Amino acid sequence: DQQVKQNSPSLSVQEGRISILNCDYTNSMFDYFLWYKKYPAEGPTFLISISSIKDKNEDGRFTVFLNKSAKHLSLHIVPSQPGDSAVYFCAAWYNTPLVFGKGTRLSVIA
Amino acid sequence: NAGVTQTPKFQVLKTGQSMTLQCAQDMNHEYMSWYRQDPGMGLRLIHYSVGAGITDQGEVPNGYNVSRSTTEDFPLRLLSAAPSQTSVYFCASSYSYRKGPGEKLFFGSGTQLSVL
Numbered sequence: 001d002q003q004v005k006q007n008s009p010s011l012s013v014q015e016g017r018i019s020i021l022n023c024d025y026t027n028s029m030f031d032y033f034l035w036y037k038k039y040p041a042e043g044p045t046f047l048i049s050i051s052s053i054k055d056k057n058e059d060g061r062f063t064v065f066l067n068k069s070a071k072h073l074s075l076h077i078v079p080s081q082p083g084d085s086a087v088y089f090c091a092a093w094y095n096t097p098l099v100f101g102k103g104t105r106l107s108v109i110a
Numbered sequence: 111n112a113g114v115t116q117t118p119k120f121q122v123l124k125t126g127q128s129m130t131l132q133c134a135q136d137m138n139h140e141y142m143s144w145y146r147q148d149p150g151m152g153l154r155l156i157h158y159s160v161g162a163g164i165t166d167q168g169e170v171p172n173g174y175n176v177s178r179s180t181t182e183d184f185p186l187r188l189l190s191a192a193p194s195q196t197s198v199y200f201c202a203s204s205y206s207y208r209k210g211p212g213e214k215l216f217f218g219s220g221t222q223l224s225v226l
Contacts, residue, residue, distance in 0.1 A: 043219045
Protein backbone atom coordinates (compact mmCIF):
# COMPACT_ATOMS: atom_id res chain seq x y z
CA ASP A 1 0.00 0.00 0.00
CA GLN A 2 1.27 3.46 -0.85
CA GLN A 3 2.46 5.24 2.28
CA VAL A 4 2.99 8.59 0.56
CA LYS A 5 0.38 9.72 -1.93
CA GLN A 6 0.35 12.58 -4.39
CA ASN A 7 -3.10 12.33 -5.87
CA SER A 8 -2.71 15.00 -8.54
CA PRO A 9 -0.48 13.80 -11.39
CA SER A 10 -0.39 17.27 -12.90
CA LEU A 11 -1.11 20.90 -12.15
CA SER A 12 -1.19 23.96 -14.39
CA VAL A 13 -0.81 27.47 -12.99
CA GLN A 14 -0.40 30.90 -14.50
CA GLU A 15 2.83 32.77 -13.93
CA GLY A 16 2.62 34.99 -10.85
CA ARG A 17 -0.14 32.96 -9.21
CA ILE A 18 0.19 30.53 -6.31
CA SER A 19 0.96 26.86 -6.93
CA ILE A 20 -0.24 24.41 -4.27
CA LEU A 21 1.02 20.83 -4.42
CA ASN A 22 -0.49 18.32 -2.03
CA CYS A 23 0.74 15.17 -0.38
CA ASP A 24 -0.94 12.70 1.99
CA TYR A 25 0.68 10.01 4.08
CA THR A 26 -0.62 7.01 5.98
CA ASN A 27 2.20 6.15 8.41
CA SER A 28 1.89 8.23 11.58
CA MET A 29 5.47 7.33 12.50
CA PHE A 30 6.88 9.54 9.74
CA ASP A 31 8.59 12.44 11.46
CA TYR A 32 10.33 14.27 8.65
CA PHE A 33 9.09 15.29 5.25
CA LEU A 34 10.93 16.56 2.19
CA TRP A 35 10.07 17.94 -1.22
CA TYR A 36 12.24 17.27 -4.25
CA LYS A 37 12.11 18.95 -7.63
CA LYS A 38 13.02 17.19 -10.86
CA TYR A 39 13.70 18.64 -14.28
CA PRO A 40 13.73 16.40 -17.39
CA ALA A 41 16.99 14.48 -17.91
CA GLU A 42 18.25 15.47 -14.45
CA GLY A 43 18.24 13.85 -11.05
CA PRO A 44 15.87 15.10 -8.33
CA THR A 45 17.18 17.94 -6.19
CA PHE A 46 16.22 18.76 -2.62
CA LEU A 47 13.87 21.73 -2.32
CA ILE A 48 12.56 22.12 1.22
CA SER A 49 11.81 20.02 4.29
CA ILE A 50 9.81 20.10 7.50
CA SER A 51 10.04 18.30 10.80
CA SER A 52 6.93 16.88 12.42
CA ILE A 53 7.39 19.24 15.38
CA LYS A 54 6.65 22.19 13.11
CA ASP A 55 3.60 23.07 11.05
CA LYS A 56 5.27 25.46 8.62
CA ASN A 57 8.65 26.02 7.02
CA GLU A 58 9.51 28.82 4.63
CA ASP A 59 12.36 29.30 2.19
CA GLY A 60 11.95 32.24 -0.12
CA ARG A 61 9.05 31.61 -2.48
CA PHE A 62 8.54 28.09 -1.13
CA THR A 63 6.53 27.22 1.98
CA VAL A 64 5.66 23.76 3.23
CA PHE A 65 2.71 23.27 5.57
CA LEU A 66 2.19 20.17 7.69
CA ASN A 67 -1.14 19.08 9.19
CA LYS A 68 -0.30 16.07 11.34
CA SER A 69 -3.86 15.34 12.41
CA ALA A 70 -4.90 15.07 8.77
CA LYS A 71 -1.62 13.42 7.73
CA HIS A 72 -1.34 15.99 4.99
CA LEU A 73 1.32 18.34 3.76
CA SER A 74 1.38 20.91 1.03
CA LEU A 75 3.97 22.91 -0.86
CA HIS A 76 3.09 26.49 -1.76
CA ILE A 77 5.04 28.37 -4.41
CA VAL A 78 4.39 32.12 -4.51
CA PRO A 79 4.70 33.67 -7.01
CA SER A 80 5.01 30.85 -9.52
CA GLN A 81 7.58 31.30 -12.27
CA PRO A 82 8.05 29.43 -15.58
CA GLY A 83 11.31 28.01 -14.22
CA ASP A 84 9.29 26.22 -11.53
CA SER A 85 7.87 23.91 -14.19
CA ALA A 86 9.08 20.47 -13.09
CA VAL A 87 7.97 17.29 -11.38
CA TYR A 88 7.70 17.63 -7.61
CA PHE A 89 8.09 14.63 -5.33
CA CYS A 90 6.98 14.47 -1.73
CA ALA A 91 9.02 12.14 0.52
CA ALA A 92 8.73 10.97 4.10
CA TRP A 93 11.24 9.55 6.55
CA TYR A 94 11.27 7.61 9.79
CA ASN A 95 14.49 5.78 10.39
CA THR A 96 14.08 3.96 7.08
CA PRO A 97 14.99 4.80 3.51
CA LEU A 98 13.02 7.76 2.20
CA VAL A 99 9.57 6.86 0.88
CA PHE A 100 8.55 8.89 -2.18
CA GLY A 101 5.20 9.77 -3.66
CA LYS A 102 4.54 9.35 -7.37
CA GLY A 103 5.10 13.02 -8.13
CA THR A 104 3.09 15.95 -9.47
CA ARG A 105 4.04 17.64 -12.75
CA LEU A 106 3.73 21.41 -12.38
CA SER A 107 3.43 23.55 -15.48
CA VAL A 108 3.68 27.30 -15.01
CA ILE A 109 2.26 29.11 -18.00
CA ALA A 110 3.65 32.50 -18.94
CA ASN B 111 32.66 18.85 -6.41
CA ALA B 112 31.48 16.00 -8.60
CA GLY B 113 28.80 14.85 -6.12
CA VAL B 114 27.09 11.65 -7.31
CA THR B 115 28.31 10.41 -10.68
CA GLN B 116 26.44 7.80 -12.69
CA THR B 117 27.64 6.03 -15.82
CA PRO B 118 26.55 5.39 -18.48
CA LYS B 119 23.89 8.02 -19.17
CA PHE B 120 22.19 5.87 -21.81
CA GLN B 121 22.24 2.14 -22.49
CA VAL B 122 20.38 -0.23 -24.78
CA LEU B 123 20.44 -3.93 -23.97
CA LYS B 124 18.96 -7.03 -25.52
CA THR B 125 16.87 -9.34 -23.37
CA GLY B 126 19.13 -11.67 -21.42
CA GLN B 127 22.23 -9.48 -21.53
CA SER B 128 23.93 -8.42 -18.34
CA MET B 129 25.39 -5.09 -17.39
CA THR B 130 26.49 -2.96 -14.47
CA LEU B 131 25.35 0.58 -13.79
CA GLN B 132 28.07 2.49 -12.04
CA CYS B 133 27.60 4.97 -9.21
CA ALA B 134 30.30 6.87 -7.37
CA GLN B 135 30.16 9.66 -4.81
CA ASP B 136 32.98 11.83 -3.52
CA MET B 137 31.25 13.25 -0.44
CA ASN B 138 32.25 10.46 1.97
CA HIS B 139 28.59 9.55 2.33
CA GLU B 140 27.76 6.52 4.40
CA TYR B 141 24.39 5.81 2.78
CA MET B 142 23.87 5.00 -0.90
CA SER B 143 20.82 3.76 -2.76
CA TRP B 144 19.38 2.95 -6.16
CA TYR B 145 15.95 4.04 -7.39
CA ARG B 146 14.10 3.45 -10.60
CA GLN B 147 11.64 5.92 -12.05
CA ASP B 148 8.81 4.74 -14.26
CA PRO B 149 5.93 6.80 -15.67
CA GLY B 150 3.17 7.11 -13.09
CA MET B 151 5.14 5.11 -10.52
CA GLY B 152 7.37 7.72 -8.96
CA LEU B 153 10.71 6.77 -7.44
CA ARG B 154 10.92 3.20 -6.20
CA LEU B 155 13.80 1.95 -4.09
CA ILE B 156 15.70 -1.04 -5.49
CA HIS B 157 18.58 -1.59 -3.04
CA TYR B 158 20.40 0.46 -0.48
CA SER B 159 23.55 0.37 1.60
CA VAL B 160 24.25 1.94 4.98
CA GLY B 161 27.99 1.43 4.73
CA ALA B 162 30.75 -0.56 3.06
CA GLY B 163 29.95 -4.26 3.15
CA ILE B 164 26.29 -3.72 4.11
CA THR B 165 23.42 -3.84 1.64
CA ASP B 166 19.69 -4.41 1.90
CA GLN B 167 16.69 -4.76 -0.38
CA GLY B 168 14.24 -2.02 -1.14
CA GLU B 169 10.77 -2.14 -2.61
CA VAL B 170 11.64 -3.65 -6.03
CA PRO B 171 14.88 -5.71 -5.70
CA ASN B 172 14.12 -8.62 -8.02
CA GLY B 173 16.45 -8.89 -11.01
CA TYR B 174 19.10 -6.64 -9.48
CA ASN B 175 22.23 -7.26 -7.43
CA VAL B 176 24.40 -4.80 -5.54
CA SER B 177 27.59 -4.79 -3.54
CA ARG B 178 29.41 -2.12 -1.57
CA SER B 179 33.12 -2.84 -1.31
CA THR B 180 34.13 0.81 -0.81
CA THR B 181 32.46 3.88 0.66
CA GLU B 182 32.60 5.64 -2.70
CA ASP B 183 31.11 3.07 -5.10
CA PHE B 184 27.76 1.30 -5.28
CA PRO B 185 27.29 -0.53 -8.59
CA LEU B 186 23.94 -2.00 -9.66
CA ARG B 187 24.06 -5.23 -11.63
CA LEU B 188 21.44 -6.60 -13.98
CA LEU B 189 22.26 -10.27 -14.42
CA SER B 190 19.77 -11.06 -17.19
CA ALA B 191 18.01 -7.98 -18.49
CA ALA B 192 14.27 -8.07 -19.15
CA PRO B 193 12.03 -5.53 -20.95
CA SER B 194 10.36 -4.82 -17.58
CA GLN B 195 13.66 -3.31 -16.47
CA THR B 196 13.41 -0.54 -19.05
CA SER B 197 13.48 2.52 -16.84
CA VAL B 198 15.47 5.51 -15.65
CA TYR B 199 17.78 4.60 -12.80
CA PHE B 200 18.98 7.04 -10.16
CA CYS B 201 21.71 6.58 -7.62
CA ALA B 202 21.44 8.68 -4.46
CA SER B 203 23.56 9.16 -1.36
CA SER B 204 23.43 10.89 1.99
CA TYR B 205 25.82 11.39 4.88
CA SER B 206 23.95 8.89 7.03
CA TYR B 207 20.36 7.79 7.10
CA ARG B 208 20.65 7.10 10.81
CA LYS B 209 21.92 10.57 11.63
CA GLY B 210 18.43 11.79 12.32
CA PRO B 211 15.73 13.92 10.82
CA GLY B 212 16.92 16.25 8.14
CA GLU B 213 19.09 13.84 6.29
CA LYS B 214 18.58 14.51 2.63
CA LEU B 215 19.54 12.56 -0.45
CA PHE B 216 21.78 13.80 -3.24
CA PHE B 217 20.92 12.26 -6.60
CA GLY B 218 22.96 11.49 -9.66
CA SER B 219 21.75 12.58 -13.10
CA GLY B 220 20.39 9.16 -14.00
CA THR B 221 20.90 6.30 -16.46
CA GLN B 222 18.25 5.73 -19.10
CA LEU B 223 18.10 2.00 -19.82
CA SER B 224 16.17 0.35 -22.62
CA VAL B 225 15.86 -3.43 -22.80
CA LEU B 226 14.68 -4.73 -26.17
